[in-house]
Amino acid sequence: MNNENFNNETSQSNFEEHSSSTEIPGKKKWLLPTVFAVLGICSTILFFKAGELKKLWSNSSADSLKCGMTQTAIYEKYKNSVVLVANSYVYEVKVKGSAPVQFTVTESGELTPYDEHQNNPITITGTGFFVSKDGKLITNRHVASPWTVNSADDITSIKEVVSYKIPDDIEASQIADYIKQHWSEEIKEIDEEWAEVKLHTDTAVAAVDSAAGDISINMPEQKSKNPVDIAEIEVTGKIVRLGIALHNNKVKQIEDFIPCEFISQSDDPNVDVAVIQTISHNLPSKVKNVVDLSLAANDDSAIKPGTKAIMIGYPMGMQLAGTQKGIKVQVYEGEVNKESDGFAVQYNITSTHGASGSPVFNDCGRLIAVNFAGYDQTQGFNFGVVAKYALSLYENE
Known part of the structure; x- marks a missing residue:
């Protein structure tokens, strides 16, 4: 048992x-x-999130390291990324649906037909800065397409001159030939009766900060003949050559500049920003640091008075930039002295014509604004489009 x-x-x-x-x-x-399935899922998530995690980590660490940067440190980092922009353009005029005729404004203030072999297009200068490795740059709209700034007044003045010069009984098909044959002699006959007027290029807040300044033309008084109706005249702008020059480049004329093309501009009249790009879609070899718009100050309400403001650009264009060793970019420092109104921020940086499109950084190296305007009468009152609009325009490309 x-x-x-x-x-x-x-x-x-x-x-x-x-x-x-x-x-x-x-x-x-x-x-x-x-276990393997769980590990696989985790690996997949980490793979797709790695870029974001890396960016988050690098951004937080970069910010902590960069804040407190000196004016010299920011200058050294971005001096080759900030460029002198030169834009040569003409006005294209159609009368009663005619073929377009190109016009320029001479140094003596005459509106005259443009001929590349006899005269020069209108040329302005400003500033821009690289924001991508494929050669895209941010600048002001009034630098990239100058005729769009208060264009109603400018184009009305041009229409009035053309209206006076062309009789209404000329057929549309004959307009271009008539202008070529009779424009100069007509100007000489009535030259003493012309009154000087200015094409307005002022914004509501301040004079637009472009090296071009105001364009002056001579406008004839209206005669008793039968001029063509200005409603039948169409005027638009056209770029002849758009180019950039870098710090230490030796340039004497716009043909020496690196060719660029117009890409886009803001449709909002309060947002004076535009995107241009090198024709090659490449960065010049000496540009090592583009301005990272993803790090730009996106909340302009956080840009408080007293915030350090450092601007790099080309005020007065070639007049100040030109040296025997090439052009030299300039750096200016000040502080934000008025809160943003949602579109623009004001700072007391010394500036003048030609600094249009200059980047304005805080002491963390972050873009806070794109300079666009200032007062001619006094220094220390300048304005920049808040950086979030540059980022928005660039992202919408």
Whole structure:
């Protein structure tokens, strides 16, 4: 009996051991695939999030390291990224649906037909800065397409001159030839009767900060003849050549500039920003640091008075930039002295015509504004479009 009980217990024990030994592999077969599946999901999530995590980490660490940068440090980082922009353009005029005729304004203030072999297009200068590795730059709209700034007054003045010069009885098909044959001689005949007027290039807040200044033309008084109706005259602007020059480049004329093309501009009249790009869609080799718009100050309400403001640009264009060793970019420092109105921020940086499109940084190296305007009458009152609009325009490309 004892033996039987022993055997039974032994059999029961053997059964339990056998059962235990057969259940463990089954659990492992179920457990291991589950572990691998979980690890796979985690790996996939980490793979797709790695870029964001890396960016978040680098941004936070970069900000903590960059804040407190000196004016010199910011200048050294971005001096090759900030460029002198030169834009040569003409006005294209159509009368009663005629073929377009191109016009320029001479140094003496005459509106005259443009001929690349006889005269020059209108040329202005400003500033821009690289924001991408494919050669895109941010500048002001009034630098990239000058005719769009208060264009109603400018174009009305041009229409009035053209209206006076062309009789209404000329057929549309003959307009271009008539202008070529009679424009100059007509100007000479009535030159003494012309009154000087200015094409307005002022904004509501301040004079637009462009090296071009105001364009002056001579406008004839209206005569008793039958002029063409200005409603039948269409005027638009057209770029002849758009280019950039970098710090230490030796340039004497716009043909020496790196060719660029117009890409886009803000449709909001309060947002004076535009995007241009090198024709090659490449960065010049000496540009090592583009201005990272993803780090730009996106909340302009956080740009408080007293915030350090450092501007790099080309005020007065070639007049100040030109040296025997090439053009030299300039840096100016001040402080924000008025809160943003949602579109622009004011600062007391010294500036003048030509600094249009200059980047304005805080002491963390973050872009806070794109300079666009200032008062001619006094220094220390300048304005920049808040950086979030440059970022928005660039992202919408």
